[in-house]
Amino acid sequence: MSTDTDQISHTCKYCDTNTRENVVNMCLWEGERLIVIEGLPARVCEECLEQYYDNDVLVRIDQLRAKSFPVEQAKRVMEVPVFSLPADLPADELPDPEKNKDWRSRLDYDLISDVF
Numbered sequence: 001m002s003t004d005t006d007q008i009s010h011t012c013k014y015c016d017t018n019t020r021e022n023v024v025n026m027c028l029w030e031g032e033r034l035i036v037i038e039g040l041p042a043r044v045c046e047e048c049l050e051q052y053y054d055n056d057v058l059v060r061i062d063q064l065r066a067k068s069f070p071v072e073q074a075k076r077v078m079e080v081p082v083f084s085l086p087a088d089l090p091a092d093e094l095p096d097p098e099k100n101k102d103w104r105s106r107l108d109y110d111l112i113s114d115v116f
């Protein structure tokens with residue numbers, strides 16, 4: 001493991017905001033499989049929540065990917081509910097986007113990361 005902590009910038013490259021150490025979950029697709037990797041150390045932007053990983057973390061994820069994320073090495077297997085949006089929802093039933101700003105920001109947040 002590298003001890004070079006300077007390899008991760010402490011400033012976000014997108015919004016120039018400070019990042020801080022955190023532990024995150026990563027979700028990624030491998031073909032048809034949804035893979036979750038828990039408890040990754042990362043630096044997370046305080047503004048846009050972009051995540052930055054140490055090279056060691058990325059190498060270890062690549063090692064798992066090279067083995068196609070063997071299920072026998074998984075910590076656990078979880079069931080994931082899958083939704084699709086109804087295409088026939090009338091426009092007057094759609095929520096006012098302005099009123100749902102908070103909800104949308106929370107959704108954006110959840111999509112980007114699961115910060116503990």
Ligand SMILES: [Zn+2]
Binds near residue numbers: 012046
């Ligand atoms: Zn940022």
